[in-house]
Amino acid sequence: MTNRRDLPLERSADLPDHVVENRRHWDATAPQWVANGERNWLREEPEWGIWGIPNSELPLLPDDLSGLRAIELGCGTGYVSAWMRRRGASVYAIDNSEQQLATARRLARLHGLDDIDWVHGNAETVDQPDAGFDFAISEYGAAIWCDPHVWIPEAHRLLRPGGRLVFLGNHPLGMVCTSPTGDAPAGLTLERDYFGLGRLDWTDALDDPGGIEFNMEISSWMRLFRDTGFDVVDYHEIRAPEQAAGTRFWVSADWARRFPAEQAWVVVKR
């Protein structure tokens, strides 16, 4: 197995260190996400997060996005962008990894969606004008890999007043209950402080997830939205369904039925 420390290290004066590390991580691990991307591109009805909750139960994407301009922040293999395009939006999809974008572009060609803009870049600083988008979304993209104090204001800048930002990622409680070495699923021990959660550096972890993530106390998310100029419309603490079994990624279904492993925020620009 290739150790991520053996991979060539790209350094750029323009990019923060977590963006450089996460680019390396995602370029290296992109092949592992191809099959998941292919499955999701085939879906008509979106399914969200670790447990594949249908959009009918967790309504993050409106059925009709006709005439809207949408942006996906950290699009990965691009299936959320495909769902938005099929719902009528024009879509700008940015990702930090060329390898992930290669999958997205290939699947877009395969599915005949040739008018999505696939852009290589950092979702913390997007080369697009102010107020140019009606809808912004991130499923485990900027939502967890970008510094919230940078990407949330950037999403606010990109949206028009009344525009909506939806994002889904790890719940802070899940992160508190996961060993910093990443060698075991979330457990019943508090493994790190809740206050000051901030930057979650997995570069020395034994296995996935790797890279550098971010999370915050729920009160800090709330304060950031208020200070940035977002109103919270909805907040979901996602629970594993009754029929879910086994362990996925960093969490077991048993754990995720008792505690929230994932969160989704829906906020609107004032």
Ligand SMILES: C[S@@+](CC[C@H](N)C(=O)[O-])C[C@H]1O[C@@H](n2cnc3c(N)ncnc32)[C@H](O)[C@@H]1O
């Ligand atoms: C788990 S994928 C999520 C995307 C999509 N939902 C999927 O599963 O294919 C995480 C993506 O976030 C991207 N990412 C990480 N940091 C980023 C940044 N600073 N700007 C844009 N994308 C970023 C990674 O390159 C990766 O493709």
